[in-house]
Amino acid sequence: MEGKAKQILIADDEPDILEIIRYNLEKEGYEVITAKDGNEAIEKAKEFYPDLIILDIMMPRKNGVEVCQILRTQPSFQDTLIIFLTAMNDESSQIKGLETGADDYISKPISPKVLVSRVNALFRRVTNKEAGKTLQIGNIAIDPVKFIVTIDDKEVVLAKKEFELIYLLASKPGRVFLRNEILTQVWGNEVIVGDRTIDVHVRKVRQKLGIDCITTVKGVGYKFEI
Amino acid sequence: MEGKAKQILIADDEPDILEIIRYNLEKEGYEVITAKDGNEAIEKAKEFYPDLIILDIMMPRKNGVEVCQILRTQPSFQDTLIIFLTAMNDESSQIKGLETGADDYISKPISPKVLVSRVNALFRRVTNKEAGKTLQIGNIAIDPVKFIVTIDDKEVVLAKKEFELIYLLASKPGRVFLRNEILTQVWGNEVIVGDRTIDVHVRKVRQKLGIDCITTVKGVGYKFEI
DNA sequence: CAAGCAGTTAACAATTAGATAATAATACAA
DNA sequence: TTGTATTATTATCTAATTGTTAACTGCTTG
Numbered sequence: 001m002e003g004k005a006k007q008i009l010i011a012d013d014e015p016d017i018l019e020i021i022r023y024n025l026e027k028e029g030y031e032v033i034t035a036k037d038g039n040e041a042i043e044k045a046k047e048f049y050p051d052l053i054i055l056d057i058m059m060p061r062k063n064g065v066e067v068c069q070i071l072r073t074q075p076s077f078q079d080t081l082i083i084f085l086t087a088m089n090d091e092s093s094q095i096k097g098l099e100t101g102a103d104d105y106i107s108k109p110i111s112p113k114v115l116v117s118r119v120n121a122l123f124r125r126v127t128n129k130e131a132g133k134t135l136q137i138g139n140i141a142i143d144p145v146k147f148i149v150t151i152d153d154k155e156v157v158l159a160k161k162e163f164e165l166i167y168l169l170a171s172k173p174g175r176v177f178l179r180n181e182i183l184t185q186v187w188g189n190e191v192i193v194g195d196r197t198i199d200v201h202v203r204k205v206r207q208k209l210g211i212d213c214i215t216t217v218k219g220v221g222y223k224f225e226i
Numbered sequence: 227m228e229g230k231a232k233q234i235l236i237a238d239d240e241p242d243i244l245e246i247i248r249y250n251l252e253k254e255g256y257e258v259i260t261a262k263d264g265n266e267a268i269e270k271a272k273e274f275y276p277d278l279i280i281l282d283i284m285m286p287r288k289n290g291v292e293v294c295q296i297l298r299t300q301p302s303f304q305d306t307l308i309i310f311l312t313a314m315n316d317e318s319s320q321i322k323g324l325e326t327g328a329d330d331y332i333s334k335p336i337s338p339k340v341l342v343s344r345v346n347a348l349f350r351r352v353t354n355k356e357a358g359k360t361l362q363i364g365n366i367a368i369d370p371v372k373f374i375v376t377i378d379d380k381e382v383v384l385a386k387k388e389f390e391l392i393y394l395l396a397s398k399p400g401r402v403f404l405r406n407e408i409l410t411q412v413w414g415n416e417v418i419v420g421d422r423t424i425d426v427h428v429r430k431v432r433q434k435l436g437i438d439c440i441t442t443v444k445g446v447g448y449k450f451e452i
Numbered sequence: 453c454a455a456g457c458a459g460t461t462a463a464c465a466a467t468t469a470g471a472t473a474a475t476a477a478t479a480c481a482a
Numbered sequence: 483t484t485g486t487a488t489t490a491t492t493a494t495c496t497a498a499t500t501g502t503t504a505a506c507t508g509c510t511t512g
Contacts (some may be wrong), residue, residue, distance in 0.1 A: 159489055176373045192343040194492055199469055201490085217373050218468060218499060219386040385500055423502055425458060430500095444457065444510075 011041035012056035038062025169224035237267035238282035264288025395450035
């Protein structure tokens with residue numbers, strides 16, 4: 001059931017906080033690594049490749065946002081979970097944090113309970129995604145293992161890109177995915193494809209599925225909607 | 227895609243490389259400025275404040291890492307994207323580069339395709355994720371993730387500009403937004419549109435929503451009010 | 453009642469996505 | 483390996499939507 005213990009790297013310049021977090025996370029069964037400033041965080045991250053990194057925003061030798069940005073430039077940290085920790089709970093730094101590519105945001109003072117549950121929740125979310133769960137939305141089932149979409153017991157076979165596209169959109173029904181997001185998620189960061197490529201794939205999916213479940217939001221992107 | 231062409235400053239002491247990069251980036255629609263050594267790079271950077279700076283690491287009169295460090299000390303270059311370019315593809319110099327505050331790292335010899343896609347990807351990453359949160363004012367919900375306005379469970383679909391307009395106004399209900407503010411927020415700083423453009427959009431929103439939630443403040447601007 | 457401002461409308465311009473076919477890349481089987 | 487089928491991408495053209503302008507109307511206010 002549980003696999004091996006997840007590794008969590010915590011970076012904060014206050015030893016007390018570090019220890020509180022360590023205690024609570026270890027009690028929960030996680031393996032904890034600590035760092036006391038930004039540079040050390042980067043070093044440890046590269047040494048251990050942890051599953052989750054918790055970064056204090058206010059730290060000496062590179063603040064949390066910087067650390068996050070630096071790590072995110074490396075493909076190997078593209079999917080690593082990152083949580084920001086901060087005393088500032090003002091909107092602007094929150095937004096900046098999330099824009100920089102953090103996955104969640106916890107404000108100080110930290111309640112250990114909140115911290116642990118947020119961490120658990122994050123892992124849950126991700127392992128669900130990673131497991132490649134079959135998505136079931138209304139009468140549509142999208143099975144990433146068999147690469148098959150089932151509509152009312154009728155099976156439709158999609159090509160790889162087509163499938164990845166519909167799977168992405170359907171992973172958050174209703175939510176609009178910007179064309180850029182679709183590009184990075186389905187085609188990858190390095191790949192450059194023309195403007196019409198997405199459209200053509202969308203068209204093929206719509207055609208093959210035969211039902212209207214992809215909605216265009218002009219000038220923005222696409223969304224999955226029944 | 228949107229807005230004006232991004233400016234990219236390239237610094238390299240080899241004229242050939244400079245020209246290859248310039249050619250490929252200009253073909254992509256970027257505006258290119260060049261510098262042939264570290265000092266010139268700093269001068270040009272301060273003159274143009276480009277969106278992205280590509281620095282060769284090995285350059286006369288200040289190498290790339292030094293240039294990067296110097297620029298990063300200035301607040302105005304805190305958010306400027308920086309890519310290092312280098313013949314050394316050993317880990318240590320890469321890490322050093324990233325720790326100095328670069329956003330990405332490209333090894334020579336450069337494939338134009340890789341370069342262009344990395345540049346595009348970088349801009350994409352930064353420009354991405356506008357997502358704000360859902361605004362709920364009375365019986366009206368404005369959801370920027372789903373790009374939908376809901377009034378009493380009735381969904382209204384707005385065009386992009388219309389949505390951005392209502393989202394801006396509703397972000398601070400009751401507060402009057404000057405016409406100028408609306409222009410810069412929704413249309414962007416450099417865009418010049420006629421006087422009636424805002425009115426027309428306001429009208430369309432009022433029409434589509436069917437309720438009277440945008441109040442005109444004559445001679446001043448508009449505000450959101452139920 | 454005149455001046456200033458916003459509302460209205462329709463025409464137009466510009467943008468954006470859909471459709472389709474052609475070409476390129478890839479996978480796969482003989 | 484070669485040839486074939488499938489899939490992915492690009493190029494073009496078209497259709498639709500969206501955005502902007504311009505001309506006119508009507509309110510409001512001093």
